[in-house]
Amino acid sequence: MKKYQIYALIATTSFLVSCSKLDLNPLSQGSNETWNSTAEEINISLNGLYKPVFWPADEHSWTDDFTYREMLSPVTGATINGQDLFVKERWVNAYKCIARANNILTSVERASGLLTAEQINAFIAEARFIRACQYAMLLTHYGNIIYTEKVLEIEEAKEVQQADPAMVLQKIYEDFDFAAANLKSSYGAGELKRATAGAALAMKARTALYMGDWQVARDASKACIELGIYTLHPNYEELFLSRTKNSPETIFGFPRSVALQVTLGGLQDYVPRNAGGYGAMVPTWDLLSAFTCIDGLPIDQSSLYNPREPFENRDPRCTATIVEFNTPHVGFIYEPHPDTLKVKRVSDNQLVENRDNRAVAQFASYTGLLWKKGVDDDWLKNSWQAEPDKIIIRYADVLLMYAEAKTELGEIDQSVTDAINQVRARAYAPVNAYPAVTATTQGELRQIIRNERRMEFAFEGLRYMDLIRWRLAEKVLNTPIYGMLDPAILREKVITPGLWFFPQVAPIDEDGIADFSAMAAAGLIKQIVVRKFDASKQYLWPIPTSEVLTSGLKQNPNY
Numbered sequence: 001m002k003k004y005q006i007y008a009l010i011a012t013t014s015f016l017v018s019c020s021k022l023d024l025n026p027l028s029q030g031s032n033e034t035w036n037s038t039a040e041e042i043n044i045s046l047n048g049l050y051k052p053v054f055w056p057a058d059e060h061s062w063t064d065d066f067t068y069r070e071m072l073s074p075v076t077g078a079t080i081n082g083q084d085l086f087v088k089e090r091w092v093n094a095y096k097c098i099a100r101a102n103n104i105l106t107s108v109e110r111a112s113g114l115l116t117a118e119q120i121n122a123f124i125a126e127a128r129f130i131r132a133c134q135y136a137m138l139l140t141h142y143g144n145i146i147y148t149e150k151v152l153e154i155e156e157a158k159e160v161q162q163a164d165p166a167m168v169l170q171k172i173y174e175d176f177d178f179a180a181a182n183l184k185s186s187y188g189a190g191e192l193k194r195a196t197a198g199a200a201l202a203m204k205a206r207t208a209l210y211m212g213d214w215q216v217a218r219d220a221s222k223a224c225i226e227l228g229i230y231t232l233h234p235n236y237e238e239l240f241l242s243r244t245k246n247s248p249e250t251i252f253g254f255p256r257s258v259a260l261q262v263t264l265g266g267l268q269d270y271v272p273r274n275a276g277g278y279g280a281m282v283p284t285w286d287l288l289s290a291f292t293c294i295d296g297l298p299i300d301q302s303s304l305y306n307p308r309e310p311f312e313n314r315d316p317r318c319t320a321t322i323v324e325f326n327t328p329h330v331g332f333i334y335e336p337h338p339d340t341l342k343v344k345r346v347s348d349n350q351l352v353e354n355r356d357n358r359a360v361a362q363f364a365s366y367t368g369l370l371w372k373k374g375v376d377d378d379w380l381k382n383s384w385q386a387e388p389d390k391i392i393i394r395y396a397d398v399l400l401m402y403a404e405a406k407t408e409l410g411e412i413d414q415s416v417t418d419a420i421n422q423v424r425a426r427a428y429a430p431v432n433a434y435p436a437v438t439a440t441t442q443g444e445l446r447q448i449i450r451n452e453r454r455m456e457f458a459f460e461g462l463r464y465m466d467l468i469r470w471r472l473a474e475k476v477l478n479t480p481i482y483g484m485l486d487p488a489i490l491r492e493k494v495i496t497p498g499l500w501f502f503p504q505v506a507p508i509d510e511d512g513i514a515d516f517s518a519m520a521a522a523g524l525i526k527q528i529v530v531r532k533f534d535a536s537k538q539y540l541w542p543i544p545t546s547e548v549l550t551s552g553l554k555q556n557p558n559y
Contacts, residue, residue, distance in 0.1 A: 139211070
């Protein structure tokens, strides 16, 4: 790791020199030897650890919820290797952040004469929290990583070896525990909102969940719940919009700002073509079929499901996540039916060419579906930059982590179903009636929780690690992605016989996975592309090739 560790050291030093005024030293003379001597300097150093580049989300394109026309990602195409950009960038940026956190921890005692022990511990706790988050990402994705708690000199960096993953996990837990004991529970009005005790508990629970450490996941999520600080946002759909700021459901996250040029970009691929987007990165039929009906049953068991009207009688998160046909969306009625050549523009009720129809625009959504979750008119402004809060972890996740950990431990009691039902009831709000979970067996609850997570967290970057930790990736990522037939054939085989939108009901298996093979065999749908996943290696990422070649690190198996 020497090359990247050196880069991290250089980057940290440059950061210290350039970004603050000093009480005792001119700006141009800031250095590792004198920096972090005041609360102001420590805060500036800590602020640098919240840069977006240090907090990437896992990609939707690595899962069965997403398709981009006929393209596959390195994960879903089984081509992932140590030279892939995201593999290298995740590793490099995590270690840069860790190096900066370690520098703070090494130097913060310089301010001991000016600060109380409580203040010092709070600063240390924040740096340790961030270090733990970075190591957790590295451990869960790469497995065999380097661990250090100090800023390494160049010669030391040359000798560092990969650490025992069990040891690394315990160190991560220790950092989270210290953070939970020493960070604030909340921040008041006007205060800069950063890591909290609840965030430390929630991220500890997530790390334990990803590592299959059910007892720690149970205890950490329970402790977070018992803080009594967090509540579910009253409206599921509004939680993800740009206008919703600092929700009481957000345990850890970052604000975005168009004015400050900290935004969510790359939006056009998700926006319909009628509104000026490309309608290219879209939900799969796999995801649409995963949403249960309002009786709580999967689509192949519920009498309420009509494949001709696939959005009717579905869990409300379905139409909050995927645009329902013949409804308004970002200024236009959305309707992918091949015979709907014109649609209404909402602003003036005028009919315009329907470019979200593949009979009009060849590259309109191949599945006929579009993302709705979080997408609103704000996405069309500011040169395709939007400012929804970046949510790292939210309270619904803690509730479902608690339910899952208890279920896997065989500790099934009322608290398990209560946790699931809190999440589900909010999805159905303000309607009081919802299909409450009453199951009491481990097998039933496991299926319910896994599908609940899929419905609740679609388009939030959690599906990938769920597939990895449940060892379902080799099943769902070795299947075809299906879409609509080309318009002329679609009219002949589906429209004319009255079979639009789905010609048949897709069977749902015990893992909540839809099977479209019968429809494909009948020639009623089109195979877009076949996903691939190599179970012999892909449950861990490769160590970046440059690290293996220059530092002698051991590559993960079969890469």
